[in-house]
Amino acid sequence: xxxxxxxxxxxxxxxxxxxxxxxxxxxxxxxxxxxxxxxxxxxxxxxxxxxxxxxxxxxxxxxxxxxxxxxxxxxxxxxxxxxxxxxxxxxxxxxxxxxxxxxxxxxxxxxxxxxxxxxxxxxxxxxxxxxxxxxxxxxxxxxxxxxxxxxxxxxxxxxxxxxxxxxxxxxxxxxxxxxxxxxxxxxxxxxxxxxxxxxxxxxxxxxxxxxxxxxxxxxxxxxxxxxxxxxxxxxxxxxxxxxxxxxxxxxxxxxxxxxxxxxxxxxxxxxxxxxxxxxxxxxxxxxxxxxxxxxxxxxxxxxxxxxxxxxxxxxxxxxxxxxxxxxxxxxxxxxxxxxxxxxxxxxxxxxxxxxxxxxxxxxxxxxxxxxxxxxxxxxxxxxxxxxxxxxxxxxxxxxxxxxxxxxxxxxxxxxxxxxxxxxxxxxxxxxxxxxxxxxxxxxxxxxxxxxx
Amino acid sequence: xxxxxxxxxxxxxxxxxxxxxxxxxxxxxxxxxxxxxxxxxxxxxxxxxxxxxxxxxxxxxxxxxxxxxxxxxxxxxxxxxxxxxxxxxxxxxxxxxxxxxxxxxxxxxxxxxxxxxxxxxxxxxxxxxxxxxxxxxxxxxxxxxxxxxxxxxxxxxxxxxxxxxxxxxxxxxxxxxxxxxxxxxxxxxxxxxxxxxxxxxxxxxxxxxxxxxxxxxxxxxxxxxxxxxxxxxxxxxxxxxxxxxxxxxxxxxxxxxxxxxxxxxxxxxxxxxxxxxxxxxxxxxxxxxxxxxxxxxxxxxxxxxxxxxxxxxxxxxxxxxxxxxxxxxxxxxxxxxxxxxxxxxxxxxxxxxxxxxxxxxxxxxxxxxxxxxxxxxxxxxxxxxxxxxxxxxxxxxxxxxxxxxxxxxxxxxxxxxxxxxxxxxxxxxxxxxxxxxxxxxxxxxxxxxxxx
Numbered sequence: 087x088x089x090x091x092x093x094x095x096x097x098x099x100x101x102x103x104x105x106x107x108x109x110x111x112x113x114x115x116x117x118x119x120x121x122x123x124x125x126x127x128x129x130x131x132x133x134x135x136x137x138x139x140x141x142x143x144x145x146x147x148x149x150x151x152x153x154x155x156x157x158x159x160x161x162x163x164x165x166x167x168x169x170x171x172x173x174x175x176x177x178x179x180x181x182x183x184x185x186x187x188x189x190x191x192x193x194x195x196x197x198x199x200x201x202x203x204x205x206x207x208x209x210x211x212x213x214x215x216x217x218x219x220x221x222x223x224x225x226x227x228x229x230x231x232x233x234x235x236x237x238x239x240x241x242x243x244x245x246x247x248x249x250x251x252x253x254x255x256x257x258x259x260x261x262x263x264x265x266x267x268x269x270x271x272x273x274x275x276x277x278x279x280x281x282x283x284x285x286x287x288x289x290x291x292x293x294x295x296x297x298x299x300x301x302x303x304x305x306x307x308x309x310x311x312x313x314x315x316x317x318x319x320x321x322x323x324x325x326x327x328x329x330x331x332x333x334x335x336x337x338x339x340x341x342x343x344x345x346x347x348x349x350x351x352x353x354x355x356x357x358x359x360x361x362x363x364x365x366x367x368x369x370x371x372x373x374x375x376x377x378x379x380x381x382x383x384x385x386x387x388x389x390x391x392x393x394x395x396x397x398x399x400x401x402x403x404x405x406x407x408x409x410x411x412x413x414x415x416x417x418x419x420x421x422x423x424x425x426x427x428x429x430x431x432x433x434x435x436x437x438x439x440x441x442x443x444x445x446x447x448x449x450x451x452x453x454x455x456x457x458x459x460x461x462x463x464x465x466x467x468x469x470x471x472x473x474x475x476x477x478x479x480x481x482x483x484x485x486x487x488x489x490x491x492x493x494x495x496x497x498x499x500x501x502x503x504x505x506x507x508x509x510x511x512x513x514x515x516x517x518x519x520x521x522x523x524x525x526x527x528x529x530x531x532x533x534x535x536x537x538x
Numbered sequence: 539x540x541x542x543x544x545x546x547x548x549x550x551x552x553x554x555x556x557x558x559x560x561x562x563x564x565x566x567x568x569x570x571x572x573x574x575x576x577x578x579x580x581x582x583x584x585x586x587x588x589x590x591x592x593x594x595x596x597x598x599x600x601x602x603x604x605x606x607x608x609x610x611x612x613x614x615x616x617x618x619x620x621x622x623x624x625x626x627x628x629x630x631x632x633x634x635x636x637x638x639x640x641x642x643x644x645x646x647x648x649x650x651x652x653x654x655x656x657x658x659x660x661x662x663x664x665x666x667x668x669x670x671x672x673x674x675x676x677x678x679x680x681x682x683x684x685x686x687x688x689x690x691x692x693x694x695x696x697x698x699x700x701x702x703x704x705x706x707x708x709x710x711x712x713x714x715x716x717x718x719x720x721x722x723x724x725x726x727x728x729x730x731x732x733x734x735x736x737x738x739x740x741x742x743x744x745x746x747x748x749x750x751x752x753x754x755x756x757x758x759x760x761x762x763x764x765x766x767x768x769x770x771x772x773x774x775x776x777x778x779x780x781x782x783x784x785x786x787x788x789x790x791x792x793x794x795x796x797x798x799x800x801x802x803x804x805x806x807x808x809x810x811x812x813x814x815x816x817x818x819x820x821x822x823x824x825x826x827x828x829x830x831x832x833x834x835x836x837x838x839x840x841x842x843x844x845x846x847x848x849x850x851x852x853x854x855x856x857x858x859x860x861x862x863x864x865x866x867x868x869x870x871x872x873x874x875x876x877x878x879x880x881x882x883x884x885x886x887x888x889x890x891x892x893x894x895x896x897x898x899x900x901x902x903x904x905x906x907x908x909x910x911x912x913x914x915x916x917x918x919x920x921x922x923x924x925x926x927x928x929x930x931x932x933x934x935x936x937x938x939x940x941x942x943x944x945x946x947x948x949x950x951x952x953x954x955x956x957x958x959x960x961x962x963x964x965x966x967x968x969x970x971x972x973x974x975x976x977x978x979x980x981x982x983x984x985x986x987x988x989x990x
Contacts, residue, residue, distance in 0.1 A: 088610035096543070158540035162621070162916065169614070173688070191643050193916040195955060235913040236625070258958035261965055264913055461687040461716055464614065464645040503647060503955040506710035513713055 092334040094165035104325040108148035109367040114435040115406040134311040136212040142319040168334035173462040182485035196500030198229030201323035206233035215308040216240040220295030223422025224256025226314030231265035241265035247290035270295040277399040297399030315351025324357025342495035344374040348473035352430030358497035378477035382520040383416040386444035393537040411530040420508035421469040448519040453512040468500035544786040546617035556777040560600035561819040566887040567858040588664040594771040620786035625914040634937035648952030650681035653775035658685035667760040668692040672747030675874025676708025678766030683717035693717035699742035722747040729851040749851030767803025776809025794947035796826040800925035804882030810949035830929035834972040835868040838896035845989040863982040872960035873921040900971040905964040920952035
């Protein structure tokens with residue numbers, strides 16, 4: 087029996103996003119103003135985001151309608167396929183059933199357009215002319231560039247300098263869509279100049295690039311800021327993934343015992359897992375949710391659950407999350423989308439509540455898993471997605487050891503066609519593992535702001 | 539109204555390939571033995587291909603059943619979507635209706651797996667252990683590597699040296715799937731050594747790489763050769779594209795007045811166009827079929843319809859086709875998949891019969907068209923596909939000038955995620971146009987073999 091695809095017809099595409107805030111036993115801690123250390127209100131965020139997104143950020147409604155204009159664009163590639171990985175199962179000789187949801191069929195090749203399109207739409211609705219953002223390896227920046235092109239919005243992207251220089255192809259994709267891309271840190275902003283004054287050779291980080299983008303948005307009336315992960319409304323938009331998977335598994339007559347996703351900022355993980363965790367919170371069905379992060383950026387497994395800034399220059403509000411400290415610059419590894427010092431507050435909160443099991447994998451293990459997947463299932467995964475694959479394979483091999491069959495669902499959040507250099511390096515034996523010592527983590531955490 | 543997707547359910551995926559040989563008013567001229575200049579028989583091709591493919595090559599059956607094992611793999615990404623390009627139509631302000639079939643959703647990102655999977659299957663069935671092939675930019679090589687991984691076949695690829703060196707990412711994809719890739723010309727074969735003896739700095743060509751691959755296959759019992767375009771059976775396998783498009787247009791209540799495809803070896807063009815040309819040949823519906831080739835490799839528009847070799851070392855049989863001569867090495871341009879000296883005999887024959895209109899576009903025009911498409915439809919096209927887009931836009935603008943609405947269908951044969959350097963160069967003003975003078979073409983044609 088070959089790999090099987092479960093495809094929903096368009097009329098079964100979700101018409102609302104699922105908001106897990108409605109089902110939480112206790113709400114996530116409030117976002118604080120960095121000066122007063124008091125909870126912020128919607129007005130405090132208005133310089134950065136359109137009001138519709140701010141209201142989504144704080145909403146506790148379970149279902150938030152997806153505007154028809156956004157659905158119309160989603161339908162270009164959604165509903166995305168769900169696959170039963172029969173060929174991988176056979177290669178692993180496991181009694182487990184492995185399903186994967188594939189988000190790489192989007193025009194940008196990842197799950198990021200799910201929120202990019204929504205964010206561009208709401209900005210356009212509120213008369214915004216320009217959106218400024220940051221990007222690491224470029225999945226997010228290219229997705230926002232794509233969405234900006236469709237809505238006639240100007241898109242400006244601060245791209246972490248090391249990726250800007252070493253990974254020119256997603257930058258080229260952004261430029262082809264018409265976006266402007268600047269290497270960060272740059273001379274264009276006070277945040278960038280401050281970093282360059284101290285570290286002229288800085289290769290940048292997501293935290294620095296966020297500072298630059300936030301600064302530009304705050305200073306220009308026609309310009310807003312957009313973030314590709316971490317925030318509640320971003321996670322919200324990604325829940326189309328899990329909702330579709332639920333319906334597709336129903337077609338297959340199945341339900342997952344365990345849902346696996348990779349975590350950087352937390353949005354693709356939330357996208358696949360929250361609808362299932364929600365069902366568990368409502369007492370409908372049990373499920374395990376496994377978050378896989380890189381050992382080289384271990385915010386969930388080695389970070390502290392504490393209030394911290396989202397950026398390096400401390401321009402953002404304070405959010406309670408698992409963090410390695412806002413000055414943490416992760417060691418070089420290839421899953422650029424997972425190189426963020428913090429973790430989505432909602433994911434962090436659910437980890438605290440015991441509803442998500444965090445795990446960390448070494449880079450070499452994830453590439454080995456990704457290649458095994460490519461050679462059986464035929465799809466070349468993004469290095470980020472390799473973490474989810476490694477987690478799923480681990481669960482499948484546990485089933486084999488224990489002689490039990492479980493149903494495993496994971497999110498294949500993007501294809502690796504922009505990341506082939508990483509595979510070349512892996513095959514040439516040039517990649518290495520990396521793990522931070524407790525002392526190094528403690529040092530990175532020493533700079534956390536004191537709150538309360 | 540936004541861009542609309544027409545998606546077939548899996549049960550409407552074609553179960554047979556369409557063989558246009560059944561509907562031709564006169565058969566295409568026979569393939570000749572290079573020594574005797576007499577028509578070859580199936581036995582002559584047996585060292586190179588499994589018998590099932592040889593029989594498809596000469597079949598005149600209209601419908602050839604797609605084996606269930608091949609259908610099972612097709613279903614991983616097929617049926618592929620057909621889109622009505624409403625956003626592009628609006629940008630062009632044209633009364634035309636533009637539809638495009640999108641083959642970039644395959645694991646390799648192009649239409650090539652349609653035949654790679656079929657060829658790998660038949661080889662596996664006949665006990666072949668290893669397939670040797672050539673590739674230019676790598677679309678074909680990576681697709682065969684993908685298919686080889688699924689069937690447990692060893693894949694060896696001779697890759698044109700200039701692409702091997704300048705475009706390492708599809709090479710990385712082949713290697714990630716487990717294939718062995720060698721830069722051509724190489725020291726591994728007599729054909730390669732002969733070229734290197736004369737031109738030590740040769741950057742290679744498809745014709746040379748074919749010679750190397752054919753030589754290796756002919757000399758090893760457990761090894762066969764595979765070609766990614768040109769041959770009848772390859773074109774046959776691609777007809778799933780046009781058959782699906784027919785059914786999808788029926789869903790849309792439409793039928794094309796004109797079908798547009800880009801032509802290198804001819805297989806993606808045949809894939810989209812042959813089912814429609816077949817309906818015309820059977821007197822059912824009229825259609826125009828427009829083949830768009832690069833002005834820098836103008837086999838249909840400037841070549842001669844004559845018997846020629848498929849390779850540089852003259853190891854292949856003689857086929858009658860539009861050719862620029864088997865020693866022709868096209869100038870550097872970015873649509874690597876269109877850099878072949880010849881054209882599929884079936885496409886050539888239909889051009890001779892007046893059933894296909896050949897056109898040629900300059901590189902810069904095709905990139906301008908591709909960017910306009912990306913910024914409206916959101917999908918970044920491969921440089922090869924940009925030729926089809928340029929042709930479709932030309933037809934749509936003609937409709938506008940004439941104030942008439944026509945239905946245009948084109949094949950978007952692959953995504954451009956591996957080709958972003960070309961877009962960067964285009965945006966930086968580094969690309970140039972190129973056209974051969976009649977004298978240059980005449981010189982290239984002077985070496986054609988004399989037949990009959």
